[in-house]
Amino acid sequence: MTETTLTEQHRELLDQVLDKWSLQILEALCGSPLRFNELRRAIPLVTQKSLTAALRRLERNGMVERVVTGTRPVAVEYRITPLGDSLQDLIDALLHWTTETLPAVERARASFDDA
Amino acid sequence: MTETTLTEQHRELLDQVLDKWSLQILEALCGSPLRFNELRRAIPLVTQKSLTAALRRLERNGMVERVVTGTRPVAVEYRITPLGDSLQDLIDALLHWTTETLPAVERARASFDDA
DNA sequence: CGGTATCCAGAAAGATACTG
DNA sequence: CAGTATCTTTCTGGATACCG
Secondary structure, eight states: OOOOOOOHHHHHHHHHHHHHHHHHHHHTTSOOEEEEEHOOOOOOEEEOOHHHHHHHHHHHSSEEEEEEOOOSOOOOEEEEOOOHHHHHHHHHHHHHHHHHHHHHHHHHHHHHHHO | OOOOOHHHHHHHHHHHHHSHHHHHHHHTTTTSSSEEEHHHHTTOOOOHHHHHHHHHHHHHTTTTEEEEOOOOOEEEEEEEHHHHHHHHHHHHHHHHHHHHHHHHHHHHHHHHHHH
């Protein structure tokens, strides 16, 4: 039997890769690799600081790869890794679940907010 | 074709039901319904405030049900709903993924932290 | 028992300016 | 282009006290 307890390590990993900006970064990169400023444009509300932080976290956890190509001016490309691809499957499952349950959730919210 | 874009609504829902405490609450409740202080004991590090806030959020989104039984003293039972059960399946998938990829993630972290 | 209310400290996030 | 540094503000989370 495999152990199925939700430990702090599991939760920490999920927190680091499923946060607000990381979801959108992964979604943007799953089509094709993008440069830093291309990512900024793909995710309109993100600040430079938050984008940098999220990218570093994803890179540290092996989900994206940072590739420096040019030298003057510097060109940096971010691409999804195989590990990131497996995460993308999971995100698709999350997205599928939200799409399915959102109507019921909205009904629950409306009835809760009445009371 | 179904639309598979990650909108703000989808992300908001995930944020509200997949946060640190909600994951542990759902895990605790999936066995059997629990009272408020039983939940506190089941999740050692949670404060009263955080537990209350997470329970209200889960209740509002239709994931758990709050059942008041006694009158003096008050007895409150929290039980998982069918919607919460569907979320539990998803959490199992998350847990399965973390269990599978954690070794690779730890290698990635070690190599990142070296540089 | 099952909460609410209040206060406060520390972390996170936004704005701005600067750099190789 | 791709960031870093700094400052400020905002939000979260813990500690504590109290209530029906």
